[in-house]
Amino acid sequence: MLEDVFRNEWGRVLAALVGLLGDIELAEEAAQDAFATAAERWPRDGSPDNPTAWLIATARNRAIDRIRRERNLAAKTEQLRWAMVNTSEETMDETTTFPDERLELIFTCCHPALALDARVALTLRTLGGLSTEEIARGFLVPFETMSKRLTRAKHKIRDAGIPFAVPPDHLLPERLEAVLAVVYLIFNEGWSSGRVDLATEAIRLGRALTELMPDESETLALLALMLLNDSRRAARFRDGELVLLDDQDRSLWNEQQIGEARVLLQRALALQGGGPYVVQAAIADLHLEEPRDWHEIALLYGVLGRLTGSPVVELNRAIAIAETDGPEAALDVLDQLALDDYRYVHSTRADLLRRLGRNADARLAYARALELTQTDPERRFLEGRLSELRPSSPTDWDDFWTYTLNELKESLERDSRGNE
């Protein structure tokens, strides 16, 4: 119970403290202090009327005390100067009003001067309130590695003078894109690995962002997109095996989440949004209809392809074209693609060939896809296809989702190379 309150308050409290103290590390220590005090006192004395303000005030006062005690240490003088400039000498309490500075914090944590993996980890730590241990587990890296990554990122923010601010208008679009990309990456990491926690975390972050930026169509659409895909979580695996969208048990879909996503998407469209997340959310939504409107889907993949220039999107347009114009037409589109290392190109090609009755060619393509596969459920799935060449749905929206992850990751890593 108390833990839930803490998880919900962490981002707010930490953001306010970074604003007051001017240093993420110091703010984090102070917040931890305050939460520990709360864990001790609240069950005994009852929760304060305004828990957020209580936590911020307590943490801030502790931090000032601590800096004073350590006043002679050279390393702390700078922090003290900051803390004193930004907060008056008086003690603050829970009646003090603190602005919500989570937006400033997320823009700091997703700053392009930080390495991509650092942005992801830092966002989960600061806004998401995950512990270093949890983040390390989520990304399957040793605790020490994650801890170092976080520390290095916090030091870079401090030493390089990365601002704690919402970017000015001329920088806002590209910075917002960077923030959304981080959240999307977190979701996809959870999605493709089946590690549920990260997907849930990403949705929480997405909700916070829509709260903070209610009029940004891309922010609304990203949350809609995540909710639509996550709504099928329970239906995506059966006995550890991947289940394609068409074969999924629809009664396992989370209708409430789908409803929420559709409202968000409508809001994004009402804001005249036409960015890549709006288009992707619209496509995800179309995939949930039965029967699917392949003409509309092919059209939207065309729009998305023009927005992103991505060959992976083009691959998916080919899949939709197979439905409207037949496998032959789709193979023509596939042949134009330079994506030989993507296993989905080969599994798609295999499927199209199978539908044309070219089984020998299909087997070769499945074998190539298998060579490139990285996860066990996918491998078993493709092996099943290879052994049976069984007829089934030609495409899966889920696949697209995974391709997009790889693509996004690669492009972002390219962009941030040199940060390491």
Place this chain on the structure above:
Amino acid sequence: MKYALLIYKAGSSRDLLSSEAMKQAGDALEAKIRALPNVSGVVRLRGIEAATTVRVDEGRTLLTDGPFVDSKEFLGGLFLLDVANLDEATAIAARLQEHDPSGLAIEVRPVVE
């Protein structure tokens, strides 16, 4: 905050441009830098062919012809800039490279104060 902006040039694009064009690009860049507010210590360096590297090994001084780091890119100059934060520093670094044909990259390094 104070930042040092280190201006790197790519050797390959240097070969592509005539030395006269290189000099003109350098002059134009220097003029742009000197016109900026909050700038100090503008230094323009001669080419790496004029560089000598000094090491001391067990009391013996060793001189090597050439730069310490031998790479395709070389440090062409530097200046100090006093601005509020990294975003302001990187914006200036980007602006300086507009219309510059010589293939620059500018490294932004905070100065220890």
